[in-house]
Amino acid sequence: MNNRDTASNSSNSSNSSNSSNSSNSSNEARRSDADVEEIARLLPPPAHRVLPHEQHLHHKERLMQRIDRDQAARTASTDRTNGTDRARSGPRPARRLLRPAVLVPVTALALGAILTTGIVLTTDDDAPATAATGQHDARDMQPAAALLDQISTAAGKGDALKVRDDQFLYTREKVRDADLTSGKAVVSPVRDVESWASQQPGPQRKLGLTRENGETLPINAELGDTDGTPEGPHRATYHWLSSLPTDPDELLTELYAMTPESDEAERDQAVFDHIGSLVGGVMPPRTAAALYRAAARIPGVTKLPTAKDLTGRTGVAIARDDKKFGARTEWVFDAKDLTFLGSRSYLFKDTQYGKAGTLMSARAVIDHAVVDKAGRAPAASRES
Structure with missing residues (x-):
């Protein structure tokens, strides 16, 4: 067998191996998706929490207040690092x-x-x-x-x-x-x-x-x-x-x-x-x-x-x-x-x-x- 035949057989073997690996990966992915779907089907549906509109907006307001306060704290920290004191002189973030x-x-x-x-x-x-x-x-x-x-x-x-x-x-x-x-x-x-x-x-x-x-x-x-x-x-x-x-x-x-x-x-x-x-x-x-x-x-x-x-x-x-x-x-x-x-x-x-x-x-x-x-x-x- 000459070198060209050897290279050809090696290439065919490699391609076959890659194809097999790709096929196996695809099959494993499909099985994984199928497993996820089966588990999701067996699990009970998530509980639906009924929250009154007033309470829902109240908690959103509390969250926005915390965000504003965190932003104010970060701004003050950055200003002190830069040698300024905007925390005293600048406007503070307004509450939403x-x-x-x-x-x-x-x-x-x-x-x-x-x-x-x-x-x-x-x-x-x-x-x-x-x-x-x-x-x-x-x-x-x-x-x-x-x-x-x-x-x-x-x-x-x-x-x-x-x-x-x-x-x-x-x-x-x-x-x-x-x-x-x-x-x-x-x-x-x-x-x-x-x-x-x-x-x-x-x-x-x-x-x-x-x-x-x-x-x-x-x-x-x-x-x-x-x-x-x-x-x-x-x-x-x-x-x-x-x-x-x-x-x-x-x-x-x-x-x-x-x-x-x-x-x-x-x-x-x-x-x-x-x-x-x-x-x-x-x-x-x-x-x-x-x-x-x-x-x-x-x-x-x-x-x-x-x-x-x-x-x-x-x-x-x-x-x-x-x-x-x-x-x-x-x-x-x-x-x-x-x-x-x-x-x-x-x-x-x-x-x-x-x-x-x-x-x-x-x-x-x-x-x-x-x-x-x-x-x-x-x-x-x-x-x-």
């Missing part, structure tokens, strides 16, 4: 606000000074609400609708305020909420939160200020609003609230239209929560009255004869159970003059997040007013 309606509740009942006292409450047992249509005799209505009718009447008294574009709606609250990122509800301590919501018309990149635990930070536009957040459900200025329908049926239709659908909560509960995010501060009396009559039309709304807010103040409550998530939300009102005291949400049954009774969120309204300058409390504003 994902849901101003929750963290900055700029809307609510009419001012406490215009609410009357001595309103007689019904004492019937809890029952689902039916439609409240104007000024009806409370005895002809279901308990929740009758109570909401009385709350609406109290909230609607008085004249609308004249709020200038350069003013701010101030709210001071005590707040407590649950962190669900670990898969279990971890309830925070009670925090004092103050907020100043800008009333400037048109899209705004700076929506005001918020102060918590002694730290004051700007409230930025909503995530994704690169040109600024306009007046609307996520920046409920006094002017925008004044533009809402005061007919309860028309208002409820608008509320359903402006509340996005979500797999995380019942549709009716999402609208109930939307109204809850609007109440608790300064708002036009006629709008407040219409909001409560609209709430009476939401299925599943009930009355609680006794309830307490976060500070322990006792009153009556309007409640709704979100059976999809297993949580009850309550709006608590003073039993005498029906002013809004606060709200709370807690599990009414055992869930993956905790036992029945576990707190999900709570807020108690301490003060609200119209002020001329952000960062200044009402008393300081009146003294100047």
